[in-house]
Amino acid sequence: MSAPDRLIPSRDDERVFAEPWQAQAFALVLELHGRGAFTWTEWAAALSDEIRAAGPDDDGSRYYDHLLATIERLAVKKRLTAEQELADRRAAWAQAYRNTPHGRPVELGAEPLP
Amino acid sequence: MALRVKALESLMVEKGLVDPAALDALVDHFEHKVGPRNGARVVARAWTDPAYKTRLLENATDAIAELGYQGGQGEHMVVVENTPAVHNLVVCTLCSCYPWPVLGLPPVWYKSAPYRSRAVIDPRGAIAEFGTELPDEVEVRVWDSTAEVRYLVLPQRPAGTEGLDEDALAALVTRDGMIGTARL
Known part of the structure; x- marks a missing residue:
């Protein structure tokens, strides 16, 4: 197991969320859990x-990437959505x-720019 | 990433599985209402009120709720006390379990693989990297937070603070002091 030289990647991490x-994503996890979609365990x-799966070099900065991947996976597993439905919706937002x-x-449903 | 969240969120809203207003309220709560100041109040109360401290060490969840701090990830709290002979350090080796009602959300380093492994393999060295050299005679105890149990360190009250009131004492308590990566 390799550890980076510095244990503390950054002290400049006082903001709760780096990006909206x-x-x-975090609120989505809590709300789905609060409504019984899955247990906290x-x-x-x-x-x-x-x-x-991210391995020993994970410095914590990609934590919310992991969180989002997990909630997507769990939502499919719990049949709250399906992979295809999710993919279609992503494409629709990208288009929008x-x-x-x-x-x-x-x-959603924004018309193409003239 | 923003697109992926939008996609999942909009589907969940349409299916009636989440309430958009509740999502906004949750974000506001975690951005503005919880944080280590809550934990500092708990510590300062324990320093000034021996009966409270006894309750806190016996049943931390209830004692913390007395001050109005409860909810998600604080359902089963355990408080571990630092003494001249024992220093406590908290980690979540598997992910990021952390007592939200008293500390807010964890700092980035708490979620990093190096901290999660080093805290267990070499806790003394990990603490030293945060700037605290523990004397050899001090025993270090490591507590692994889980989805079921979350730990909060009750730091030692600093010397020379006998005349301070609860507010002034709370101002001395740091987040790292309550995780155990620092000694006050």
């Missing part, structure tokens, strides 16, 4: 698997972003 999507086990002029709120 991290907060949204199930959640911790699934997240642990994801983090273990491309179709929305800068500065406007992005909404």
Whole structure:
């Protein structure tokens, strides 16, 4: 097992969430758990698997990547959605972003830019 | 990543599995309402009120709830006390289990693989990297937080603080002191 030279990757980590999507993903986990979609033990086990797969060089900065991958996996496993449905929806949002002029709120079903 | 969250969230909202207003409230709660200041209040109370300290060490969950701090990831709390002979260090070796109601969300390093492994293999060395050299005669105990049990360190009250009130004492308590990577 190799450990980086410095144990503490950064002291400049006082903000709770580095980016808004991290907060949204985190809230999604709590809300789904709060409504009984999965137990916290199930959640911790699934997240642990994801983090273990990241290996010994994981410096903690990709934590929310792991969290998002875990909630996606769990949502499919619990049949809250399906892989295809999720993929279709991602494509729809990607299209909506491309179709929305800068500065406007992005909404699904946005018409292509002229 | 933002797109992926949007995709999952919008599906869950449409299916009625989550409430968008509840999601916003959760984000606000974790960004603004919980943090190590809560834990510092618990520590300061334990330093000034011996009866509270006894309750805290016997049933931390209830004693912490007395101050109004409870909820997700604080359902089963255990408080471990630092003494001149014993220093406690908390880690979650598997992921990131952490007592949210009293400490907020964990810092990035707490979730890193180096901390998660070093805290167990070489706790003294890990603590030293945070700037605290523990004397050889001090025993180090490591506590592995899980989805079921979460630990909070009750640091030793610093010398020379006899005249301070609870508010002033709470200001001395740091997050790292309550994880155990620092000694106050």
